[in-house]
Amino acid sequence: MVRAPCCEKMGLKKGPWTPEEDQILIAYIQRYGHGNWRALPKQAGLLRCGKSCRLRWVNYLRPDIKRGNFTQEEEETIINLHEKLGNRWSAIAARLPGRTDNEIKNVWHTHLKKRVKPNQVAQEAKKESKHTPMQLSSGFMHPILDDPRLLAGSPDQAHSDFSCTATDSSTISRETTNNVGVKEESFSSKEFPVIDESFWLETLSMDNCVEQIDFTGPTYGPLGEAFGSFGASNNDDMDFWLRVFVEAGDLLALPPI
DNA sequence: AATTGTCGCAACCGCGAATTC
DNA sequence: CGAATTCGCGGTTGCGACAAT
Incomplete structure (x- = not known):
C-alpha cells in the first residue's frame, strides 16, 4: 500500500476553519454532494485537503449533528457500548443519533473514562507524573470523578445561549x-x-x-x-x-x- | 491584576480497509 | 490480480477558555 499524499502538499491551509470556508463547504456539498473528498476542495475552491474537508463536514457541519452537552442517557449508553465494543467510536456513534465519533471519543477521554475506571486513570496519571511532576498533584487533587458537573451538567451551559447577530435574536x-x-x-x-x-x-x-x-x-x-x-x-x-x-x-x- | 494550571474540543496524523484502475 | 488511490477510523495534539492562586 502506498500512502496517498494529502495535507503535506504545500500551500494547503491547516488549522481552524473560518466561517467563510465553512460556508463554501456547506454550499458545495449541498449542491454537489461529496462523492469524492479528494477532488472536493479543488472543485469547491477551498485551500484544504480532502481529508480536512471530510473531517470538518462529518464532525461539525453536517446538518444532523446534535450539539450541546451529553444527556445522562447518552453517557450511560456510551459507557455500555464501550464496554461491549471497546474503542470502536464509529460503531458507538452509529447508535447515538446526531453524535459524532470524535465527539464521543472526546467525552469518553475527558469524562466517562475517569468515571468508569477511576483507579486506572489515577494510575496512569501517576505514571505520567514521573515525567511531569506538576500533573501528579493536579491529577489527584482534582479528580474529575468528583466533579459535580458530571451529574449536573456544565456550568458553561448557563451562559452559552446563542446570540445571532444576523437575525438579531438572542436564542434560536x-x-x-x-x-x-x-x-x-x-x-x-x-x-x-x-x-x-x-x-x-x-x-x-x-x-x-x-x-x-x-x-x-x-x-x-x-x-x-x-x-x-x-x-x-x-x-x-x-x-x-x-x-x-x-x-x-x-x-x-x-x-x- | 497577573500568572499559572486545568479542561474541553477541534483538528491533525498515521494506519489499515475498501475501492478503483 | 496487483498496484494505486481514496476513505474512514482511532490516537494524539494544540490551543483557547476558564478557574485557581
Missing part, C-alpha cells in the same frame, strides 16, 4: 426534520460559528451572490437562517466563490486559475 430554536429524531433545542454559540456580521454584509449582499440553495430550512440551522436571510439568488459560475475569497481577503496567495 429549531425543530429538525431529519431522520435522527433530534428534538427541538436551543443552540449554543458552540453549535454554529458566530460569524462576524460584516462578513455576511459584505459577502452575502453582493449581487448574484448565492446560488439557489435553501439555507433557511432545518438543514443549516441558525447559520443557514443567517445566510438565507440575506436572500439567495442565482449564479452558477466560480466568480462568486472567487469574489467571496477576495472579499474575505483569503485568496491573495492563489495562483491564477
Whole structure:
C-alpha cells in the first residue's frame, strides 16, 4: 500500500476553519454532494485537503449533528457500548443519533473514562507524573470523578445561549426534520460559528451572490437562517466563490486559475 | 491584576480497509 | 490480480477558555 499524499502538499491551509470556508463547504456539498473528498476542495475552491474537508463536514457541519452537552442517557449508553465494543467510536456513534465519533471519543477521554475506571486513570496519571511532576498533584487533587458537573451538567451551559447577530435574536430554536429524531433545542454559540456580521454584509449582499440553495430550512440551522436571510439568488459560475475569497481577503496567495 | 494550571474540543496524523484502475 | 488511490477510523495534539492562586 502506498500512502496517498494529502495535507503535506504545500500551500494547503491547516488549522481552524473560518466561517467563510465553512460556508463554501456547506454550499458545495449541498449542491454537489461529496462523492469524492479528494477532488472536493479543488472543485469547491477551498485551500484544504480532502481529508480536512471530510473531517470538518462529518464532525461539525453536517446538518444532523446534535450539539450541546451529553444527556445522562447518552453517557450511560456510551459507557455500555464501550464496554461491549471497546474503542470502536464509529460503531458507538452509529447508535447515538446526531453524535459524532470524535465527539464521543472526546467525552469518553475527558469524562466517562475517569468515571468508569477511576483507579486506572489515577494510575496512569501517576505514571505520567514521573515525567511531569506538576500533573501528579493536579491529577489527584482534582479528580474529575468528583466533579459535580458530571451529574449536573456544565456550568458553561448557563451562559452559552446563542446570540445571532444576523437575525438579531438572542436564542434560536429549531425543530429538525431529519431522520435522527433530534428534538427541538436551543443552540449554543458552540453549535454554529458566530460569524462576524460584516462578513455576511459584505459577502452575502453582493449581487448574484448565492446560488439557489435553501439555507433557511432545518438543514443549516441558525447559520443557514443567517445566510438565507440575506436572500439567495442565482449564479452558477466560480466568480462568486472567487469574489467571496477576495472579499474575505483569503485568496491573495492563489495562483491564477 | 497577573500568572499559572486545568479542561474541553477541534483538528491533525498515521494506519489499515475498501475501492478503483 | 496487483498496484494505486481514496476513505474512514482511532490516537494524539494544540490551543483557547476558564478557574485557581
